[in-house]
Amino acid sequence: MIDLLSQMRFATKPQLFQALSEESLGVLLGHSFLQDVPANKLLLQQGDTASHLYLIAEGSLRTFRVDKEGREATIRMLQAGNTCMEAVMFMGGPSPINVQAVTPSRILFIPEKAVKAQVLADSQFATNLLRIVAHHYKNAMHQIDAMNIKSPVQRIGYYFLTRHIEAGHDHLDFELPFQKQQISNYLGITPETFSRALKQMKDLGIDVDNQTIKLRDAFSLCHFCDPDTAAMCPKQGSAGCTACKNS
Amino acid sequence: MIDLLSQMRFATKPQLFQALSEESLGVLLGHSFLQDVPANKLLLQQGDTASHLYLIAEGSLRTFRVDKEGREATIRMLQAGNTCMEAVMFMGGPSPINVQAVTPSRILFIPEKAVKAQVLADSQFATNLLRIVAHHYKNAMHQIDAMNIKSPVQRIGYYFLTRHIEAGHDHLDFELPFQKQQISNYLGITPETFSRALKQMKDLGIDVDNQTIKLRDAFSLCHFCDPDTAAMCPKQGSAGCTACKNS
């Protein structure tokens, strides 16, 4: 049971398990199991019912929707420590999304029944789930307004900014977590447009060499900041950030 | 306290209060209050902290984001019985959205503290919130793939379809719940494009006269159906629906 956890080496504790009691954790993991999946494996398709919650131990997944013409719209890109299907379980009805491994991955499968039972039994777990789903929803909001009103350069800039803040914000260089074509689909643009936009961003002090992003200075990305993203920024309100000064 | 509820005449019980005990309901309503707000009133802005959950007793609201150039992206359009800010309260940090009355409205304000306390105290309430936020997230997913891969006609068609299913699906005529310019912004297109798309839809048996939509037959909208939307459809799998037959 509990040694399932020790098999997974997380840098930081997954949000799903935050502040849970040993007991609660035990119940959740009681019927769970780890499984290795190869790249491109479809874990679940639109229309299936969500039988398990997926927690990524290693690797990366994406969730996406497909239409009749076969075009795909990426909803999320997820890495180790992230979870998915928590929201779908509470939507009622079949899954609106596909889930696919983008790299070879090791996934923890937690049965739907265990999740739903534990929501009723442990209010801390319920709160964790609420926070996680709310967080997904917030990201979705950003995606929506990005696709409505932002140019490709702005979308990419905002994407880089959030990655930079997540990465700790302390280096001028950081890595793209996924392939460019995956990212461009997530942002709702073609790889070609993505590539062309990157060239434009050099003038703004943002240089992309292969998978690494190189910033001219720590505030190169401030240009793309939002009021509500600024609140997450360790440098918020500091003198160098032109964007923060305005707000 | 409880007679706050009697002041509000809901057609169906709001999802927020579904299956709650009298006691739990009393705690929630204990510190709540009703307030009338005029059309166009901003209840809350991006960057504010969410102090209350809003439940619409009468009227309609919209939530949206604005960028520096002043362009607006509508996230949700809500009517009587709907709630908002439940998700924002669990996001941490300031609100990523503005909330505005689109018509003169009567709103029930439920304090944030009461909500968070009740989530810990009442697992039924926590489940309700999870379901609501998951439902918002599902809608957001649909918005995302609509803006990624669907043409204006398809977006509008899907919007009409969901309204039709919500409306009970039993009439060939039904009303648009909002102004066309509000709907077009919600769908991420301009009013002009919206208007032009409506003309194209006449060929598909969908006629819009002012605020009322007139369908040639009960299956005119099936063309725009998704696998996961079909599951909500009372007519699913029936002979007349070409879309359902495929799946």
Place this chain on the structure above:
DNA sequence: CGGAGGGTTGAGATTCATCAACGCGTGTGG
């Protein structure tokens, strides 16, 4: 009667997707 707001229609400009070709690095098999 006149103004304001919502909605429609038309012409033009812009932007992004599409299609096609090519460079480059990697892995594989001869």
Place this chain on the structure above:
DNA sequence: CCACACGCGTTGATGAATCTCAACCCTCCG
């Protein structure tokens, strides 16, 4: 060890689609 194919990314030319700007109609209301 080399040749080749493959996947990813880039670049260029083209076209289609939507946004923008502008004018107009209609209804509602003072």
